[in-house]
Amino acid sequence: MAPINVDVVNDSKVAPTAKKALPEVETDSNGQEHKRYSYETLVETANFLLSKTSVRPTIGVICGSGMGSYWNEGSLAETITDAQCVPYEEIPNFPVSTVEGHHGRLVFGHLGDVPVVAMQGRFHYYEGYPLWKCCLPVRVMKLLGVQTLIATNAAGGLNPNYKIGDIMIVKDHINMMGFAGNNPLHGPNDERFGPRFPPMNKAYRFEYRKIAKEVAKELNIENIVKEGVYTCLGGPNFETVAELNMLKMVGVDAVGMSTVHEVITARHCDMNVFAMSLITNECVTSYDLDAEANHEEVLDVGRMRQDILRKFVKQLADRFAKAKANENP
Numbered sequence: 001m002a003p004i005n006v007d008v009v010n011d012s013k014v015a016p017t018a019k020k021a022l023p024e025v026e027t028d029s030n031g032q033e034h035k036r037y038s039y040e041t042l043v044e045t046a047n048f049l050l051s052k053t054s055v056r057p058t059i060g061v062i063c064g065s066g067m068g069s070y071w072n073e074g075s076l077a078e079t080i081t082d083a084q085c086v087p088y089e090e091i092p093n094f095p096v097s098t099v100e101g102h103h104g105r106l107v108f109g110h111l112g113d114v115p116v117v118a119m120q121g122r123f124h125y126y127e128g129y130p131l132w133k134c135c136l137p138v139r140v141m142k143l144l145g146v147q148t149l150i151a152t153n154a155a156g157g158l159n160p161n162y163k164i165g166d167i168m169i170v171k172d173h174i175n176m177m178g179f180a181g182n183n184p185l186h187g188p189n190d191e192r193f194g195p196r197f198p199p200m201n202k203a204y205r206f207e208y209r210k211i212a213k214e215v216a217k218e219l220n221i222e223n224i225v226k227e228g229v230y231t232c233l234g235g236p237n238f239e240t241v242a243e244l245n246m247l248k249m250v251g252v253d254a255v256g257m258s259t260v261h262e263v264i265t266a267r268h269c270d271m272n273v274f275a276m277s278l279i280t281n282e283c284v285t286s287y288d289l290d291a292e293a294n295h296e297e298v299l300d301v302g303r304m305r306q307d308i309l310r311k312f313v314k315q316l317a318d319r320f321a322k323a324k325a326n327e328n329p
Ligand SMILES: O=P(O)(O)O[C@@H]1C[C@H](O)[C@@H](CO)O1
Pocket: 063, 064, 065, 099, 122, 124, 152, 153, 154, 155, 235, 256, 257, 258, 259, 294, 295, 298
């Protein structure tokens, strides 16, 4: 793939009026400066990555907590063959991962025959990054040629039918942080990424959810695969009993601290999205229970389910790639 030309998007020349670069530096309400990433800046990042790897990914995977850890021999990210790894510290304009269970590198390679790039470590709002910065890798993936995003996460199960170790296909989300005006698309819009007002009612592609249920049957894991609604809170604390009961009331099946903003960013730039939550703990919705959520349990359940997750994601990548090829014969 030749270096990316900033004047051309999806093979059409960009109208000069659409080329509004974002301000490079923004100051938040605490007076802290955040360098914004313009389209041009992210093209530089993408071109750097294209020069580092021969892989031209069509699917991007985000590994959730405990699903891409360096100590996890055989974790999701380690399923990738012919892996070429680029640590986040070496990537221009990239943040760094600070959470245990998030290694902090991009892994380029193949899942079966499908060229992929995986984030072995994601960025969370609670690490101190604004939402748009948490989602920067999604836009970089788009510039690299990724058409489909598979986002995985660890989440607490609110639906009483869910058990620890279940996998929830995300059918929809509730953007709780968005209710308070915190959105990755907040700020000036650059049309080269996508429209000012993107729809979000079909965020999680129906066809891919259907494929995932078929694959679950084929792998004989249909008993642990569910489908439901995810929400993201800012974290880093786990939720109170009252908060969890409120979320349950409004129809949330699983709660976590990521994914929603990544999905919004991916849909904004017209990527197909599939997401799934590994239910790592049961949410404590009664004052009579003594249990408390903790990150170690989250990581342990990721480790416990790594074989199944690997097989599942590998099959999904294969089937999504085939579905995409059938779309554009
Ligand atoms: O990156 P994900 O969303 O998988 O991580 C979840 C949310 C928190 O970062 C962490 C809590 O244990 O797991």
